[in-house]
Amino acid sequence: MRPAAPEDEPALDAFFGHVDAEDLRFRFLSAVRKVDHDQLKAMVTIDHDRTEHFLAFDPASGQIIATAMLAADQSFRRAEVAIAVHRDFKRMGISWTLLDHVAEFARWKGILTLESIESRDNHDAIDLERERGWIASACPGDPTSTILRMTL
Template structure:
């Protein structure tokens, strides 16, 4: 997918949304999205208690091929941003970390499932051998969704509040 291309995705509930890569011009949209997520979702996304998202955090959400980061924005039919998704590969091109953020008012429509399914395929096509996320143990909905999609969980050494969720891709 090229930077200005948009892909149409449809959830199991029939909700249709659009996905495209993030670009530098999207910072205002990212700021607005992060204002419309719950404090728990923000904590789960960045594994911290910060409520405001810094410019440095937004910079991490931009696609950067040199850093093996690919980020996407999801839009509803009114072109409002409803979610963001980021893949960050390791230097060896073996493992890829995934993170998804969904606007609070857009939850419950199957967006998370559909985005994760898309990202699994994207990571497979990019040649990664595994897809990983580090989750707060309290993020039960995300962990359950990932388990339904074939991810396995394991503790994170010396971090009792975190769990590593992983899926082998090939």
């Protein structure tokens, strides 16, 4: 696992081609069919002070198998987390590992609270985050989403 770099854009594009449509909707909270060039570019050319996009690689093939984004607010008190996993690598504990890695990185940065906005239909992510100690609450103004928070 390592932070994304500009040269990762083609591999990231290939990765998102292996993420189920429903998981893309959960990751981007919209009906995304394909992650476009501008979105990919934003993921690999980032402000490393406030945002980090981690990539997890399969050691055998070298392909990206998961991503985790951490985006802090201007005060560095709160940060949002979003994870996506390659369809062939789901249910292997990768999301758990990424969530732990992102939390540890956030602690190192001095961030106090992590948040994840999840579709209420994304039971796997909500269950995972609750198992890791995150607290769920209603998303103000959006009855289709849930906010999960973890105090570091």
